[in-house]
Amino acid sequence: MKSVNVNQNIIDLEYAVRGPIPQRAAILKQQGKQIIPCNIGNPQALGQKPITFYREVLSLLENPNLIIREKYISKNYIGDFDNISNYAVEISEYLLNNMETGLGGYTESKGYYFIRESIANFIDKRDNIDSSKSDLQSNPDNIFLTDGASEGAKAILELLISDKNDGIMIPIPQYPLYSATIRRCGGTQVNYYPDEDSDWTLNKDILVESFQKAKDNKINIKAIVVINPGNPTGAILDKSSIIQVIDFAEENDLAIIADEVYQENLYGSKFISFAKAIGDKSIPLFSLHSVSKGFYGECGQRGGYLEVRNPPPVSNSTLSFTELLFKVSSVNLCSNTIGQALVYLMVNPPQQGNDAFDNFTQEKQTILDDLFNKANIIRKSFEEMDGMECFGKIGSLYLFPRINKLPPKITDFEYCMTLLEETGLCVVNGSGFGQKPGTYHLRIAFLPSIESLKSVLPSWINFHNKFVNQ
Amino acid sequence: MKSVNVNQNIIDLEYAVRGPIPQRAAILKQQGKQIIPCNIGNPQALGQKPITFYREVLSLLENPNLIIREKYISKNYIGDFDNISNYAVEISEYLLNNMETGLGGYTESKGYYFIRESIANFIDKRDNIDSSKSDLQSNPDNIFLTDGASEGAKAILELLISDKNDGIMIPIPQYPLYSATIRRCGGTQVNYYPDEDSDWTLNKDILVESFQKAKDNKINIKAIVVINPGNPTGAILDKSSIIQVIDFAEENDLAIIADEVYQENLYGSKFISFAKAIGDKSIPLFSLHSVSKGFYGECGQRGGYLEVRNPPPVSNSTLSFTELLFKVSSVNLCSNTIGQALVYLMVNPPQQGNDAFDNFTQEKQTILDDLFNKANIIRKSFEEMDGMECFGKIGSLYLFPRINKLPPKITDFEYCMTLLEETGLCVVNGSGFGQKPGTYHLRIAFLPSIESLKSVLPSWINFHNKFVNQ
Numbered sequence: 001m002k003s004v005n006v007n008q009n010i011i012d013l014e015y016a017v018r019g020p021i022p023q024r025a026a027i028l029k030q031q032g033k034q035i036i037p038c039n040i041g042n043p044q045a046l047g048q049k050p051i052t053f054y055r056e057v058l059s060l061l062e063n064p065n066l067i068i069r070e071k072y073i074s075k076n077y078i079g080d081f082d083n084i085s086n087y088a089v090e091i092s093e094y095l096l097n098n099m100e101t102g103l104g105g106y107t108e109s110k111g112y113y114f115i116r117e118s119i120a121n122f123i124d125k126r127d128n129i130d131s132s133k134s135d136l137q138s139n140p141d142n143i144f145l146t147d148g149a150s151e152g153a154k155a156i157l158e159l160l161i162s163d164k165n166d167g168i169m170i171p172i173p174q175y176p177l178y179s180a181t182i183r184r185c186g187g188t189q190v191n192y193y194p195d196e197d198s199d200w201t202l203n204k205d206i207l208v209e210s211f212q213k214a215k216d217n218k219i220n221i222k223a224i225v226v227i228n229p230g231n232p233t234g235a236i237l238d239k240s241s242i243i244q245v246i247d248f249a250e251e252n253d254l255a256i257i258a259d260e261v262y263q264e265n266l267y268g269s270k271f272i273s274f275a276k277a278i279g280d281k282s283i284p285l286f287s288l289h290s291v292s293k294g295f296y297g298e299c300g301q302r303g304g305y306l307e308v309r310n311p312p313p314v315s316n317s318t319l320s321f322t323e324l325l326f327k328v329s330s331v332n333l334c335s336n337t338i339g340q341a342l343v344y345l346m347v348n349p350p351q352q353g354n355d356a357f358d359n360f361t362q363e364k365q366t367i368l369d370d371l372f373n374k375a376n377i378i379r380k381s382f383e384e385m386d387g388m389e390c391f392g393k394i395g396s397l398y399l400f401p402r403i404n405k406l407p408p409k410i411t412d413f414e415y416c417m418t419l420l421e422e423t424g425l426c427v428v429n430g431s432g433f434g435q436k437p438g439t440y441h442l443r444i445a446f447l448p449s450i451e452s453l454k455s456v457l458p459s460w461i462n463f464h465n466k467f468v469n470q
Numbered sequence: 471m472k473s474v475n476v477n478q479n480i481i482d483l484e485y486a487v488r489g490p491i492p493q494r495a496a497i498l499k500q501q502g503k504q505i506i507p508c509n510i511g512n513p514q515a516l517g518q519k520p521i522t523f524y525r526e527v528l529s530l531l532e533n534p535n536l537i538i539r540e541k542y543i544s545k546n547y548i549g550d551f552d553n554i555s556n557y558a559v560e561i562s563e564y565l566l567n568n569m570e571t572g573l574g575g576y577t578e579s580k581g582y583y584f585i586r587e588s589i590a591n592f593i594d595k596r597d598n599i600d601s602s603k604s605d606l607q608s609n610p611d612n613i614f615l616t617d618g619a620s621e622g623a624k625a626i627l628e629l630l631i632s633d634k635n636d637g638i639m640i641p642i643p644q645y646p647l648y649s650a651t652i653r654r655c656g657g658t659q660v661n662y663y664p665d666e667d668s669d670w671t672l673n674k675d676i677l678v679e680s681f682q683k684a685k686d687n688k689i690n691i692k693a694i695v696v697i698n699p700g701n702p703t704g705a706i707l708d709k710s711s712i713i714q715v716i717d718f719a720e721e722n723d724l725a726i727i728a729d730e731v732y733q734e735n736l737y738g739s740k741f742i743s744f745a746k747a748i749g750d751k752s753i754p755l756f757s758l759h760s761v762s763k764g765f766y767g768e769c770g771q772r773g774g775y776l777e778v779r780n781p782p783p784v785s786n787s788t789l790s791f792t793e794l795l796f797k798v799s800s801v802n803l804c805s806n807t808i809g810q811a812l813v814y815l816m817v818n819p820p821q822q823g824n825d826a827f828d829n830f831t832q833e834k835q836t837i838l839d840d841l842f843n844k845a846n847i848i849r850k851s852f853e854e855m856d857g858m859e860c861f862g863k864i865g866s867l868y869l870f871p872r873i874n875k876l877p878p879k880i881t882d883f884e885y886c887m888t889l890l891e892e893t894g895l896c897v898v899n900g901s902g903f904g905q906k907p908g909t910y911h912l913r914i915a916f917l918p919s920i921e922s923l924k925s926v927l928p929s930w931i932n933f934h935n936k937f938v939n940q
Binding site: 055301 | 473474522533572573576617651794800
């Protein structure tokens with residue numbers, strides 16, 4: 001068989017979240033070792049229960065025959081089991097009435113219109129947009145439902161990158177979807193470095209320095225990616241950082257790609273969306289959200305959306321930017337309908353006064369409290385680890401401590417691999433996300449149960465202090 | 471706002487299935503006109519009911535609490551409604567026991583291993599592979615679960631195309647996913663022309679002619695795409711055509727991409743898979759299947775798989791072809807879990823002896839009989855249309871008649887657009903799929919209900935004979 005020459009961009013791309021360490025973890029697991037998979041924000045893999053209300057609705061959508069039964073059961077007390085809430089039945093009927101082709105048909109390429117409309121309402125409400133200011137309101141025609149948020153990010157990058165000198169600014173460290181996709185599309189990754197010691201804040205100097213250096217190398221920068229709350233840092237961007245990114249983008253005619261999939265993971269802090277902060281400036285903004293994170297954690301069901309604001313004029317086509325995105329989404333046919341339904345549920349939580357509200361609110365709060373609690377427990381354990389420092393206000397699902405002390409010639413990769421071998425704890429080396437040269441980190445998702453943490457953290461502390469002082 | 475220069479490949483790609491005619495149909499529909507959407511193989515949009523057994527299982531997977539209830543209900547006859555089959559309950563428990571992270575967790579990048587294993591068994595059984603011949607057996611490690619079949623096709627093309635001179639042979643007419651994706655990846659589309667008048671058969675001369683012409687133009691052809699049963703032609707490839715494709719690929723060191731998503735849509739003919747026909751030859755083969763077509767028609771739930779056989783050695787990387795595909799699938803995280811579960815159900819139909827079997831079999835047969843019946847009714851109506859000819863043994867979900875007579879300077883695009891405006895019937899012009907220069911066609915999905923056909927076909931015949939003779 002003749003050997004083939006394959007796409008160099010695919011050969012070059014790297015994706016550490018599922019790279020050598022998790023692959024080794026899979027092998028160890030097959031061999032019977034107990035693994036705690038903290039390499040990825042996959043809550044239900046670590047025991048987080050799905051939100052009951054969501055699953056009630058989804059089950060009724062898959063099998064509408066059950067709706068008749070639910071109505072019967074709710075009228076006649078039957079059997080010794082929890083009933084599906086009346087509100088879940090009501091919402092399922094509403095959804096089925098509006099989903100012209102149910103779950104089984106291809107939808108419009110962008111996703112069901114009524115769901116995009118409800119996303120637009122959610123965004124306006126979240127951002128407190130005055131209903132009289134129609135130019136600030138979200139437009140359902142510029143919303144695309146996607147299989148998770150990654151698909152939206154990929155579509156934007158693929159469209160923006162038309163040449164190897166086209167650059168995209170990304171924070172370092174970053175979620176490797178961005179570096180991988182820029183590489184895959186044949187563009188140039190332009191790093192900027194949030195200030196770790198100041199809790200990963202940003203300022204214009206940082207951004208201008210990176211921009212200027214790339215410009216000097218003849219890179220044509222088209223957009224800046226911001227991940228807020230951060231991945232992998234877990235840090236929440238303060239208002240000043242957000243404003244400086246916006247001013248910088250405006251001054252340099254850049255689009256902003258705002259990865260806001262962790263917007264529910266702020267644990268008490270207030271979320272400021274880029275859409276809100278941009279206000280009436282005409283900066284192109286692409287924002288991403290997903291049902292995979294927050295307190296929903298429905299990663300496997302692959303729901304998400306991309307909102308486009310101020311789509312930029314296109315110089316080399318008579319089609320608009322949104323029309324070109326539409327064309328890409330048509331080739332994909334449509335995102336999966338369960339994911340679309342979940343996005344609807346995410347943007348329309350049960351309200352006080354219906355019978356799903358109390359349980360929903362309690363489940364939500366328990367999950368968020370539990371996450372914050374676990375983050376704090378892990379972070380506290382860093383104090384017992386020699387030379388381990390962690391910055392930023394806790395957000396998203398991750399901690400990204402800096403390993404200030406390591407034996408000579410040992411990197412965070414070897415640290416994490418040995419940690420895995422010795423304790424079963426699977427985390428990702430900082431170099432998988434990029435980091436300032438000479439620094440070392442790791443990313444841990446704060447998802448394992450408290451019991452599991454209580455068992456593994458002492459071993460980690462023990463491992464750490466031996467390893468770094470060897 | 472500065473205008474941006476966007477990716478020329480995206481500007482250039484075309485996808486007629488959701489192009490100007492369906493877009494016009496959407497507008498007419500908003501205006502209140504009744505539209506019969508035959509532009510796309512979307513069975514449930516035209517009233518096809520989902521298979522009850524599938525939906526029962528999916529509802530229990532979404533809400534496992536219902537399993538307890540189902541067991542209670544099946545023990546105590548309750549209420550006046552159909553019960554979920556015991557077998558659906560049993561399979562749901564089996565699936566939940568094997569899906570380590572349920573529906574809500576990211577799965578392995580390639581999809582749940584036990585589902586890939588069951589796909590491999592399905593393929594071996596379908597192809598009658600002797601269990602002693604392990605080298606002919608399907609390998610779960612080389613199977614990738616995907617969001618519909620399109621994703622698999624895109625992954626292969628993206629990996630194979632490394633240069634603008636890399637060529638992929640595609641049949642003309644073809645499903646425009648292929649032309650669009652080749653364009654998107656910056657490669658070269660190399661057309662070959664199945665022989666319409668001989669029922670869209672293939673022979674080596676046809677293939678060699680196309681290959682040689684491209685080679686003379688310095689195109690490095692890497693693979694040949696075959697769609698069987700055909701889309702848009704709806705024709706079933708005979709054994710001789712399949713063997714000649716295989717011989718041709720072997721002689722010229724090409725990989726075969728076999729789009730076999732319509733393998734259940736043969737209406738009495740026997741399906742010959744490329745995997746079976748290749749046997750022990752070492753030709754690289756990528757075959758695609760999906761839950762969207764067949765009698766399942768679960769398009770919106772986006773389930774499918776890609777099977778790789780004889781992956782070619784890679785000359786420019788130390789990673790193998792399958793490892794590179796794995797890397798791409800890791801960036802996508804995983805395909806949606808409902809789609810994965812549906813693939814499991816597709817490859818494991820209920821067997822005689824369980825209580826879901828009779829109903830399942832009857833629903834399946836009714837759908838397939840109905841499709842064949844509708845195809846014949848439409849095809850028969852062509853006899854009453856002046857200069858309309860249709861070739862090939864009926865397969866897949868489409869008819870692709872040739873319009874031999876058209877007024878001067880009028881193409882199939884205008885024909886289809888006017889047909890839409892006058893009758894509400896939405897079909898796609900042959901030029902959207904490619905066709906031999908000087909010929910005109912249209913593609914119609916034979917999905918509308920018999921009643922709907924009985925009402926629209928006379929109008930179509932009437933429209934046609936007036937239009938072509940104007």
